[in-house]
Amino acid sequence: MPHSSPDALQQRCQHIVTSPVLTPEQKRHFLALEAENNLPYPALPEAARAALEEGFICDMFEGHAPYKPRYVLPDYAKFLANGSEWLELEGAKDLDDALSLLTILYHHVPSVTSMPVYLGQLDAILTPYVRILTQEEIDSRIKRFWRYLDRTLPDAFMHANIGPADTPVTRAILRADAELKQVAPNLTFIYDPDITPDDLLLEVAKNICECSKPHISNGPMNDKIFTKGRYGVVSCYNSLPLAGGGSTLVRLNLKAIAERSTSIENFFTRTLPHYCQQQIAIIDARCDFLYGQSGFFENSFLVKRGAD
Secondary structure, eight states, X not given: OOOOOHHHHHHHHHHHHTOSSSOHHHHHHHHHHHHHHTSOOOOXXXXXXXXXXXXXXXXXXXXXXXXXOSEEEOOHHHHHXXXXXXXXXXXXXXXXXXXXXXXXXXXXXXXTTSSOSEEEEHHHHHGGGTTTOOHHHHHHHHHHHHHHHHHHSOOTTOEEEEOSSOOHHHHHHHHHHHHHOOSSSEEEEEEOTTTSOHHHHHHHHHHHHHHSOOEEEEHHHHHHHSOTTOEEEOSSSOEEETTEEEOOOOEEOHHHHHHHOSXXXXXXXXXXXXXXXXXXXXXXXXXXXHHHTSOHHHHOHHHHHTTO
């Protein structure tokens, strides 16, 4: 992680701004990342730094100065009910209001991708605002909303949840996803055998055949880990507490670690434990910067008032 010379940095920035394939928004994102990565990395023990530089550990390209968490899970239901003083928004009164409010808030939810990674338990938070709308009217609104998400926040890391209950919004989302076959948003159906009817589960299975979504999550199992209804599935395998999140994601390169090992026993007793310790050191260093220096938790309206 050496510092680049000014000439090398300028060359990379020039390559970005003159790229024929990047949009202006993408250029801005990559230019910002170049600036961040020109800062020194959070202080690491030598062994941890070596593990990162040699590719045994990957920090998922989160940047040298972690100034926002990787996963942020706002309480979207609270936001829809109360609005936001910081955003000067009143609470939603109908489905049109609710969808409009969400599209605004999504642009203020940070992540390392610059796009929100969690969109909420959409059927649960939107159902209270359906009121007298017919299924056809719900379907048309959800389809427009679904297309909006893909066109303005085109990130496969962006994740929405539905289920386990069967609601008109649940069905509308499944229909829109199957018809549009978009990459974004990603989608998880939370399944509970005591709540989810069989015909809805069958519809979910049909959607998987149509568009490879949604993933299916074991609701009762997650309910035992978290408070029921107070968590979000933020990727195909990560679940985190609602009104909370995840600070960083640092991964081990198990293939490289195995190749470094002299035997299976050496892998489990020496090599893997060594790199796990370096992984922990990197996580600690990144979290120390995020919580102690970035100012995010002192200044973000999402932290001070949830989404209010």
